[in-house]
Every structure is written in C-alpha cells, then in structure tokens.
Amino acid sequence: MTSVIPPDRALEESPPGTGDGTAALPPTARRRGGRRALLPTWSPKLGIGLGLVVAIALFGLIGPLFTGDPDTIRNIGLTPPSGEHLLGTTQTGQDVLAQLVHATRGSLQIGLLVGVMATALSALFGIIGGYAGGFADEAFSLFSNVMLVIPGLPLVIVISGFVPADQRGSWTIAVVLAITGWAAAARVLRAQTLSLRGRDYVAAARVAGEKPWRVICVEILPNLLPLLASQFVFSVIAAILNEAGLSFLGLGASNSSTLGTMLYFAQNGFALQREAWWWFAPPGVVIAAFGCGLALINFSLDEIINPRLREAGRRRRAAAKAGRDTERVTRSTAA
Amino acid sequence: MTTLEVRDLVKDFTLRSGLRRSRLRAVHRVGFTLVPGRTVALVGASGSGKSTVARMIARLEKPTSGAITAVDSAGRRVEDPRYRDHVQMVFQDPFASLNPFHSVEHHIARPLLLHGRSRGRDETRERVAQLLERVSLPAAAVMDRRPHELSGGQRQRVAIARALAPGAQVVVADEPVSMLDVSSRLGVLNLLARLQREDDLAVLYITHDLATARHFSDDILVMNRGRVVERGPADDVILGPRHPYTQLLAAAAPDPELRGRLGSAEPEPETASDRDHLTYDHFAGRWIDVDAEGTDAAAA
Numbered sequence A: 001m002t003s004v005i006p007p008d009r010a011l012e013e014s015p016p017g018t019g020d021g022t023a024a025l026p027p028t029a030r031r032r033g034g035r036r037a038l039l040p041t042w043s044p045k046l047g048i049g050l051g052l053v054v055a056i057a058l059f060g061l062i063g064p065l066f067t068g069d070p071d072t073i074r075n076i077g078l079t080p081p082s083g084e085h086l087l088g089t090t091q092t093g094q095d096v097l098a099q100l101v102h103a104t105r106g107s108l109q110i111g112l113l114v115g116v117m118a119t120a121l122s123a124l125f126g127i128i129g130g131y132a133g134g135f136a137d138e139a140f141s142l143f144s145n146v147m148l149v150i151p152g153l154p155l156v157i158v159i160s161g162f163v164p165a166d167q168r169g170s171w172t173i174a175v176v177l178a179i180t181g182w183a184a185a186a187r188v189l190r191a192q193t194l195s196l197r198g199r200d201y202v203a204a205a206r207v208a209g210e211k212p213w214r215v216i217c218v219e220i221l222p223n224l225l226p227l228l229a230s231q232f233v234f235s236v237i238a239a240i241l242n243e244a245g246l247s248f249l250g251l252g253a254s255n256s257s258t259l260g261t262m263l264y265f266a267q268n269g270f271a272l273q274r275e276a277w278w279w280f281a282p283p284g285v286v287i288a289a290f291g292c293g294l295a296l297i298n299f300s301l302d303e304i305i306n307p308r309l310r311e312a313g314r315r316r317r318a319a320a321k322a323g324r325d326t327e328r329v330t331r332s333t334a335a
Numbered sequence B: 001m002t003t004l005e006v007r008d009l010v011k012d013f014t015l016r017s018g019l020r021r022s023r024l025r026a027v028h029r030v031g032f033t034l035v036p037g038r039t040v041a042l043v044g045a046s047g048s049g050k051s052t053v054a055r056m057i058a059r060l061e062k063p064t065s066g067a068i069t070a071v072d073s074a075g076r077r078v079e080d081p082r083y084r085d086h087v088q089m090v091f092q093d094p095f096a097s098l099n100p101f102h103s104v105e106h107h108i109a110r111p112l113l114l115h116g117r118s119r120g121r122d123e124t125r126e127r128v129a130q131l132l133e134r135v136s137l138p139a140a141a142v143m144d145r146r147p148h149e150l151s152g153g154q155r156q157r158v159a160i161a162r163a164l165a166p167g168a169q170v171v172v173a174d175e176p177v178s179m180l181d182v183s184s185r186l187g188v189l190n191l192l193a194r195l196q197r198e199d200d201l202a203v204l205y206i207t208h209d210l211a212t213a214r215h216f217s218d219d220i221l222v223m224n225r226g227r228v229v230e231r232g233p234a235d236d237v238i239l240g241p242r243h244p245y246t247q248l249l250a251a252a253a254p255d256p257e258l259r260g261r262l263g264s265a266e267p268e269p270e271t272a273s274d275r276d277h278l279t280y281d282h283f284a285g286r287w288i289d290v291d292a293e294g295t296d297a298a299a300a
Helices: A007-013 A044-066 A096-132 A134-149 A152-162 A170-181 A184-199 A199-209 A212-248 A259-268 A279-304 A308-335 B050-057 B080-086 B105-112 B123-135 B152-164 B184-201 B210-216 B235-241 B244-252 B295-299
Strands: B002-018 B020-034 B039-044 B065-071 B087-090 B170-173 B202-207 B219-224 B227-233 B279-281 B285-288
Touching: A044 A096, A044 A279, A096 A134, A096 A184, A096 A259, A096 A279, A096 B210, A134 B105, A152 A170, A152 A212, A170 A212, A199 A212, A199 B105, A199 B152, A212 A259, A212 A279, A212 B184, A259 A279, A279 B087, A279 B152, B002 B039, B002 B050, B020 B050, B020 B065, B020 B202, B020 B219, B039 B152, B039 B210, B050 B087, B050 B170, B050 B202, B080 B087, B087 B152, B105 B123, B105 B152, B123 B152, B152 B184, B170 B184, B184 B202, B184 B210, B202 B210, B202 B295, B210 B235, B219 B235, B219 B244, B227 B235, B235 B285
Parallel strands: B039 B202, B039 B219, B087 B170, B170 B202, B227 B279
Antiparallel strands: B002 B020, B002 B065, B219 B227, B279 B285
16 A cells, blocks of 8 residues: 555554455456447447448448449440449449449438538537526527427428529538437437536536536536437438438439439339349448448447446346357267 | 635525426525634534535535635635635545546546646646545556546545645535445545644535534534524534434434433423524524524624
C-alpha cells in the first residue's frame, strides 16, 4: 500500500478484517468497461452482418474502378448473363453489373448522408431538449411529436414532386429523407437523456463547475453512444429503402443512379414481363442483403443497450460452450 | 478559511397532478453556520429535507428564499464564479456519482483543471496522484481504472478526492456512508475526520444515523418535515433530547445498556403537535419559534 499516512493511522482507517482493504485491488481484474463496454460482444450475428455490409460497401466503393461506363449503349439488348457481361445487359444494351456497381455506390452515399443528418437532428432535439428541460424541452418535444405524426412517405412524395426534376439532386432527396426520419429517434434520445440527467455523476460534474455543453458532450453523450450508433444504423436502412421507393416511383434524384432508379428503369423496360430476371433481381438482392446486414449489426448493438439481452446472450454462449466441452470430454473418454 | 452561513433557507417544490398544482414545502426557514474545523451533523428521516438543503448549498437547486453565503478568511463574501472553489459536495451513492465511462483520473483531473489548480498533463497527473494518496488509495493502481472496477469504499474515497480537488474549504457530505458496506463505513468516516483535521475543513455531515452523528460531529441539527426541530452540541442533543421527534429518534436507536428493557425516557407533558413548529436550542437553552424570531436568533 502506497500511503502517505503513518501506519497507525492507516490501521485506524481500515480496521482489520474490513472488506475495504485499500490495497486489495484484484490484480487480475478484467479491464472491460468504459470504452470497451461500448463495443458489441462478438457473435455470429454480428459477424454475418458486418461481413454483408463490408462486402457491399467494398462492392460499391471499388467496383466502379473495374467496370466500364454504365451508360454505354450497345446493340445487344436484354442478353442473359454471359462471360462478357456477367449480369447480362439491359434493354438498351447497358452492362447490368456496371450499373449495379454505380447504383450501389449512389444508394450508399444517400444512406450515409441521411444517416448522419438524421442522427445529428435527433441528437440536437432529443439530447438538448432533454437536458435543458423546461420550455426548451416542451417546445422541442412538441416539434418532434408533430414531425412524428406527419406520414413520412406521402410528405416525401409531395416535397419531391414540388422541387423541379432538374434541381432534384441527391442532396435534396437526402435532406428531405433526413427531415422526415429523425423524430422517433429524438424521442428515444430525450427519454434516455432525461434518465441520465438525473444521475448523480451529472450533478457531481455540475458541482465541479462544468459548463452545460461540456456536461452534455463529455458526461452524457458517451453514455448515449450505443443508442446513437443503433439509431444511425437504423436510419441508414430506412433511408436506403425510402430512397429506393421514391426512385422507383420516379421521384428520386435526377442526376444520380441508385438501386431505386435501376428498379425504376427495369420496371419501365418491362423486365418482369420479358423474364429478364438479371435486370431487376440484382438490385433487389443488394438492397435486401444490405438491409439484412445492418439489421444484424443493430441486433448486436441492442445487446449493449439492453442488459437483459446481453445477459441472455452470455448465458446462451456459456451454455453452448459447456455443451461443447462435455461433448469433447465424452468423446475423448470414449476414444 | 471559509465560513458558510445559511439564513432562512426555504425551498418549495411545485407538484403537478393533471391540471391541479400544489406546493410542497421541503425546507422551512433553516439556518446554521459552518465554521472551519467543526462538523455539523444534519439528522433526520428520509424526506425531512436534509438532502434538499445539501443540494441547495451545492447550488444544484435554487432556494425559494433565504441566503447561502460563503465568507472567506479575509471576511469577504465569496462571489458566484468562485463559490465552487470553496464549497464542494460528496454524494450519497458512490456507484451513481462516478461516470462509468470515465477513468478515475478524469474524475479528479477535471475539477483540478476547471479551478485552475494545475496546468498541463504531467502536473495534473501528479496532483491527481497526490489527491488519491491523501484519501489512502494506491494512486498508481487506481488512476487508470474505471469506477466499476473499484469497491464501494474505494469509489467513495475517489468521490472525496474529487470534492477536495478544487481546494474546497466547506464540504457537504450527503449520507456519505449509507450506501457502503458496514465494514468500510468506519474507514471512510475516519478518512473524512482526518482530512477535516488536516485541512481545517468546515463539514456538513448529513445522516440518519444518530450514533455516527454523535461520534463524528460537534453540533447536531435535527430536521423533521422541513424544519429544524432541535439544535445543540452533539452530546446534549443525543443525551438530553427535548423535542418529541428527537426523543423518538433517540429512542429508536438500540441502546446496548438497556438490553431489551423498555427505555426510561419520560414523555414531555405537551403533545407533539404543540411543539411541531418550535425549535429547541441547546445553545440558548430555550424553545425558539423561527417563524416569529427568524433563524438569526436561532443560530446566534
């Protein structure tokens, strides 16, 4: 024990037989907590989810370097997949793989943009409102409740229809989707902030003299990170699906190609009726796989937020491990 | 040295149920003075308003009326921006008062930096280590740990170090040991007593335990339903309680000498309701009506 107090006082302060021996720190304490506790525990769910998302992201990022111009028109319309065109061609002879790669990139871009903007908006309204309390809280939560009851897709259709098609870039669509998609997350963040605001460590930071913005950013925000991450992932899924829906209806961004515009052109080219499955199936599969991957990641993040799920997961894994061990033991004894 | 004067402190909470509003008076005209080197214990049951007094002194709640003034050694009033250099608080629950996300070092380094007690990384680390050793924690082993890796007593020591970090002269300890293991309580209380001796601190010790109040404090204030019902030197209040509520409290504590026999405390002739709004002041040796005379008379 490294202590500046003389030994007789040390004895006085920790009488023999106390459980609070100051030197009795467990040397083998597992350093899992704080920042480490924010990371999800490894599970097959998380692995598959991350694998899908990373694969599709790489596909969209690196793919365009290897494929040609997606807009090149050839006189080989609607050829099925072959060695030259791995995913066949469209009605006007464009390479579907090249289109798919570019469309994936476009969709990811919009998803990411909307995810960042919607999360920022919900954090702004949810956390600041929840922490400030009083009039600001009432005003912010009234505003987010109003945004919540406005039906998202019809509003998006109206707004997108209102903006002229030639000005309707991917930023416009991203902003529209972000504005209609932040409210639910803001409510959850507000509730969690209200609970954190009353914690003693926030009061202690105020007693220490921390400024309000620092209390929010340094004391409260880190404890909201798992929640924010999960909401970010969720809003990316929602954005990609909504954007695909809009583009499919012909209301999407005019200057970019996304998975939704691919489906729109496939629909207009009667791909289904002509049984050109290679035209409409790949974008559908990419959307489904990406959504699935993000959802799997989200389940893993859920385990951090909801301790009950985490406990269940740990117990299940422990049980599985014990089962494997006993199996191994019986097998080895049998051998 | 800083003295803290509390005068006529009143706190009302507004209760809302549906459209009806009502007021709850949590603290009614409480007044006392904290002097360097002395511990004042504030004793009362849950809901008696003692924690509200602590939160008002720590500036976490605004008093409805009344004044809390810190006066420094030169006799000048401590103005707002410097108030928190002088007055700090130790919270009840060490499991809740440390942020699970941050290391022990962060908790102590922040007040040091905020109050200009150190500059630069190395100096701060050194001062954090000094503070940890003052509260009898092995600095090297504890500094980079997170709160959940420490025991309750160790966390409370970290919380005490945090309160000392700004150089506080007045420390409000809100039930500092009630959430701790019985085995580590004495250690933390002795630590507080030693720090008080060494730094000549003025301590407000809030508790519901009469035994530790008598042992660790010089004066005792007994609170009931927002009012101070009795005040005086610790031994006088515990051994010769005059207010019916204090008598009740004193009788509730097990007396090892009686060993199951009934207490011999003779009941006061008046009924409890007559004395409810009066304060018995052992310093003055008489009953005081704070509503008529004010807390200045009571504290003098």
